[in-house]
Amino acid sequence: MTLSLATAAAGAVGVALNGYVLLGGADFGGGVWDALASGPRRDAQRALIGRAIGPIWEANHVWLIIAVVLLFTCFPPAFALVGTALHVPLSIALIGIVLRGSSFTFRSYDTHSAADERWSRVFAVASVVTPLLLGVSAGAIASERVAPPAPGASFASAYLAPWLTPFSLAVGVFVLTLFAFLAAVYLTVEAEYDSALQEDFRRRALGSAVLVFVVALVTLMLGQRAVPRLRTELLSSSEALALHAATAVTAITAIWALIGRRYRLARLAAAAQVTLILWGWLLAQYPYVIPPTLTVTDAASPPATLRAVIVALVAGALLLFPALAYLFGIFKADPASPRPQDDRR
Amino acid sequence: MLAARSQMAMSLAFHIIFAVVGIGMPMLMVLAERRWHTTGDGVYRDLAKQWAKGTAILFAVGAVSGTVLSFELGLLWPGFMRYAGSIIGMPFSLEGFAFFTEAIFLGVYLYGWERVPRSAHLAAGVIVAVSGAASGLFVVSANAWMNAPTGFRLVNGQPVDVNPIRAMMSPATVPEVLHMIIAAYAATGLAVAGVHAAMLLRRHESHFHRAALGVALLVGAPAAALQPLSGDICGEYIARWQPAKLAAAEGDFHTQNGAPLRLGGIPDISRQETRYAIEIPYGLSLLAFRDPHARVQGLDAFPADRWPPVTIVHVAFQSMIVLGMYMAVVALWALWHVFRRREPADNRALLWALCIAAPMGFAAIEAGWTVTELGRQPWIIYGIMRTAEAVTPMPGLIVPFLTFTALYCGLGVIVAVLLYRQVVRSA
Numbered sequence: 001m002t003l004s005l006a007t008a009a010a011g012a013v014g015v016a017l018n019g020y021v022l023l024g025g026a027d028f029g030g031g032v033w034d035a036l037a038s039g040p041r042r043d044a045q046r047a048l049i050g051r052a053i054g055p056i057w058e059a060n061h062v063w064l065i066i067a068v069v070l071l072f073t074c075f076p077p078a079f080a081l082v083g084t085a086l087h088v089p090l091s092i093a094l095i096g097i098v099l100r101g102s103s104f105t106f107r108s109y110d111t112h113s114a115a116d117e118r119w120s121r122v123f124a125v126a127s128v129v130t131p132l133l134l135g136v137s138a139g140a141i142a143s144e145r146v147a148p149p150a151p152g153a154s155f156a157s158a159y160l161a162p163w164l165t166p167f168s169l170a171v172g173v174f175v176l177t178l179f180a181f182l183a184a185v186y187l188t189v190e191a192e193y194d195s196a197l198q199e200d201f202r203r204r205a206l207g208s209a210v211l212v213f214v215v216a217l218v219t220l221m222l223g224q225r226a227v228p229r230l231r232t233e234l235l236s237s238s239e240a241l242a243l244h245a246a247t248a249v250t251a252i253t254a255i256w257a258l259i260g261r262r263y264r265l266a267r268l269a270a271a272a273q274v275t276l277i278l279w280g281w282l283l284a285q286y287p288y289v290i291p292p293t294l295t296v297t298d299a300a301s302p303p304a305t306l307r308a309v310i311v312a313l314v315a316g317a318l319l320l321f322p323a324l325a326y327l328f329g330i331f332k333a334d335p336a337s338p339r340p341q342d343d344r345r
Numbered sequence: 346m347l348a349a350r351s352q353m354a355m356s357l358a359f360h361i362i363f364a365v366v367g368i369g370m371p372m373l374m375v376l377a378e379r380r381w382h383t384t385g386d387g388v389y390r391d392l393a394k395q396w397a398k399g400t401a402i403l404f405a406v407g408a409v410s411g412t413v414l415s416f417e418l419g420l421l422w423p424g425f426m427r428y429a430g431s432i433i434g435m436p437f438s439l440e441g442f443a444f445f446t447e448a449i450f451l452g453v454y455l456y457g458w459e460r461v462p463r464s465a466h467l468a469a470g471v472i473v474a475v476s477g478a479a480s481g482l483f484v485v486s487a488n489a490w491m492n493a494p495t496g497f498r499l500v501n502g503q504p505v506d507v508n509p510i511r512a513m514m515s516p517a518t519v520p521e522v523l524h525m526i527i528a529a530y531a532a533t534g535l536a537v538a539g540v541h542a543a544m545l546l547r548r549h550e551s552h553f554h555r556a557a558l559g560v561a562l563l564v565g566a567p568a569a570a571l572q573p574l575s576g577d578i579c580g581e582y583i584a585r586w587q588p589a590k591l592a593a594a595e596g597d598f599h600t601q602n603g604a605p606l607r608l609g610g611i612p613d614i615s616r617q618e619t620r621y622a623i624e625i626p627y628g629l630s631l632l633a634f635r636d637p638h639a640r641v642q643g644l645d646a647f648p649a650d651r652w653p654p655v656t657i658v659h660v661a662f663q664s665m666i667v668l669g670m671y672m673a674v675v676a677l678w679a680l681w682h683v684f685r686r687r688e689p690a691d692n693r694a695l696l697w698a699l700c701i702a703a704p705m706g707f708a709a710i711e712a713g714w715t716v717t718e719l720g721r722q723p724w725i726i727y728g729i730m731r732t733a734e735a736v737t738p739m740p741g742l743i744v745p746f747l748t749f750t751a752l753y754c755g756l757g758v759i760v761a762v763l764l765y766r767q768v769v770r771s772a
Binding site for chain 1: 398401402404405406408409410411412413415416418419420421423424426427428429430431432434435437438439440441442444445446448449450451452453455456457460461505506507508509510737738739740741745748749752756759763766767
């Protein structure tokens with residue numbers, strides 16, 4: 001793999017996706033646990049989730065916008081292709097994004113407490129639907145079904161067939177369980193001030209870890225049939241096998257740390273696990289952005305654009321990462337005490 | 346294609362309100378908080394907090410509706426993105442960073458009152474205000490490129506020698522950005538002033554609302570008073586670079602020397618004239634070219650298949666001017682009070698005038714964008730790509746259009762209700 005400008009730009013899209021999955025993904029997972037809140041500490045669970053997401057979800061969401069604008073700036077034909085063939089699932093995901101963000105904010109600022117329940121329901125449904133459909137879209141790309149509509153093709157074959165497959169749906173479910181797992185692990189750290197609450201999320205984290213494993217197996221099995229090329233890429237080269245080994249190590253570490261109640265280690269391992277899964281997919285696809293037609297080089301914008309974007313990215317990162325560190329430092333460094341909430345209402 | 350255009354127009358029309366508030370409100374909050382620091386008057390702290398709550402609601406809806414737009418570029422206009430993504434992606438990337446900064450520090454600002462030092466909190470607010478304005482600048486510069494594309498050469502219909510930095514410096518950039526940023530401050534400032542003016546009409550002595558009115562006018566009044574000047578700069582730009590848009594905006598069917606400025610009127614396409622308009626002799630030539638006898642191209646200078654929808658553009662343009670002029674006059678009236686060291690809150694007529702002005706900024710912005718966007722038609726990239734060539738081949742676009750319209754209508758109502766409750770509670 002030579003490091004061309006186009007590859008660097010593709011890497012930047014990957015980094016933005018990585019940020020979105022680790023941070024935005026966990027916020028969606030938080031919504032799932034909000035929906036599944038139960039037991040004697042139901043309200044405490046929801047309050048914890050709200051506090052954990054509140055100050056940071058908008059910043060976390062921007063990773064997606066960065067990924068999208070980088071994609072359309074650096075790989076315009078890929079963006080056009082995805083926007084056409086995956087119009088339906090992406091539109092539904094967008095509706096989910098709109099409803100998730102606004103219902104969460106409305107719940108925080110609605111002065112009628114009776115409305116809480118209603119916003120919670122919208123928030124929960126949107127938090128499930130959005131990652132599901134984003135995962136389905138990713139599955140459609142991975143399964144090499146995203147292609148320009150053939151002239152005269154029916155609506156179903158051009159706009160439904162690319163993504164309405166068992167494999168894509170399995171990827172959607174996989175992404176959803178992965179996000180839920182991630183969120184549960186993060187929340188064990190957030191709940192450090194209350195050991196009962198922490199146990200709630202420890203159990204949820206362990207349960208979803210098992211579920212992630214099961215869904216991953218099903219997805220791989222479906223993938224063997226759906227995407228022969230991806231299978232050989234995923235399982236053949238020694239680099240790929242090393243990557244899988246590393247993913248397995250992080251997965252086992254995360255579960256072991258959860259069992260031993262070493263939550264910070266578990267958080268690190270879970271984040272590493274999800275990161276490796278994402279890069280495993282991206283590297284298996286390389287050199288294609290949209291397999292089997294568009295490679296990174298074919299889809300790339302002219303060098304002048306790529307160069308300007310990469311310069312802007314470096315400058316932006318220098319600005320952004322300290323700012324992000326500051327934000328998370330303020331709200332995440334000391335989760336040992338419940339935060340005052342008085343300012344929000 | 347109509348459905349795609351309608352969906353894009355509706356999404357933009359919805360988002361622009363929240364985007365404008367995202368530029369204007371942080372400015373108001375920061376000024377209020379700064380006043381709290383300098384005067385020690387706690388009412389300004391309460392004010393900043395109160396405004397921050399409204400901003401949080403509006404910003405969240407702005408963020409998600411902005412995400413929708415970034416996707417819709419590909420969902421609705423894949424042809425445009427394939428062609429232009431490499432040329433105008435740059436400002437969108439920069440906007441991504443500006444927006445990131447805005448979201449990070451808004452988080453600090455909204456949730457950090459008790460967690461960061463006073464000065465750091467104010468600084469976070471300043472960063473939100475600056476990055477909000479920067480976001481606006483970048484996005485509008487992308488639109489400017491669609492109106493006056495630069496930064497590449499055309500060879501066999503394909504762009505080559507792309508220079509994304511030059512593309513951001515289109516001749517339309519400065520006029521459009523200036524007009525839009527000032528519009529954001531004018532609309533937000535006067536809308537907030539109008540809300541607090543309404544509260545003052547009921548509770549005349551309220552220290553809180555007097556303080557609020559003062560800060561809101563500080564932002565809104567100078568901006569509204571200056572806006573006609575930036576509008577004039579836009580007019581000059583359009584006359585030179587997009588004469589068909591100007592002709593449609595003016596309802597000017599015939600090319601002539603010493604063209605008059607038309608106020609009002611209804612264009613009649615079949616008779617090729619604009620009826621019932623008040624005409625100011627030589628006005629248009631003077632405004633557009635600084636020369637009363639200058640030649641101004643009418644619609645007859647262009648083949649009919651290159652005309653924008655004349656009636657809508659003309660009516661929208663006239664509406665924008667009327668609304669903007671009203672706002673400018675009210676703003677000058679308020680500034681006159683401040684200049685004479687009188688409290689604007691003591692003049693009930695002015696309070697009423699401000700109440701009436703409150704929604705006008707947003708209406709004027711919608712009208713202005715109607716002129717910009719419809720006035721560019723039938724082009725999506727002026728003179729280079731027709732909108733029809735850019736649209737997605739997907740059939741049944743009416744479905745997403747209706748879905749998003751229903752979604753946004755619902756959100757609009759909810760936001761309005763929540764804001765209303767916040768205002769009432771603050772009283």
